[in-house]
Amino acid sequence: MxxxxxxxxxxxxxxxxxxxxxxxxxxxxxxxxxxxxGREAATGRGVIYATESLFAEYGKSIKDLTFAIQGFGNVGSWAAMLVHERGGKVIAASGITGAVKNPNGIDIPTLLNHKEAMGSLKTF
Structure with a gap:
């Protein structure tokens, strides 16, 4: 970590x-x-594959659901991006530098760019 x-x-x-x-x-x-x-994304991608497998058993998919991501480091940020790419809605994300929420959904690529530029989530 x-x-x-x-x-x-x-x-x-x-x-x-x-x-x-x-x-x-x-x-x-x-x-x-x-x-x-692909190593940087591997663990976050594994989280998504496991999540998709679980959801499939219940007839659900990522695009049908909303998500809160706790931990927006390497794993969580990749998971959030992959949820976003699959049409899921991320409404909250938190990390060591703060947390953000938006019940209408967060633009994950913009949040990632902000975190890289500013080093923090809390000013997003």
Whole structure:
């Protein structure tokens, strides 16, 4: 939690000092260190696949429902974007920097751009 590809590269480097270079020991590392394409989105995408599978059992789909996303880091932000792309309505999102809500729905791409530019949700 709270890590990125650079952090994983540092951890891999430290591990390698003691145990030799073994890229398979660490996930979410940069591509040039043996990381996987699509890794940034993988966990959030897994959340969506599991959600879609559950909803299918009840005859529901993401486009029919509204969502609140708790945790708007790497996993939650990707999940929110994928909900948005599938026609679902995200009405609330929260993270370590604050929370936003709009009962009519949040424009997730705009929120992601805002968070990247400002470093926070609370001024959105």
């Amino acid at each position: 709270g890590t990125n590809a650079q952090t994983m590269a540092w951890i891999l480097d430290e591990y390698s000092k003691f145990h030799g270079h073994s890229p398979a020991v660490m996930t979410r590392k940069p591509i040039d260190l043996g990381g996987s394409l």
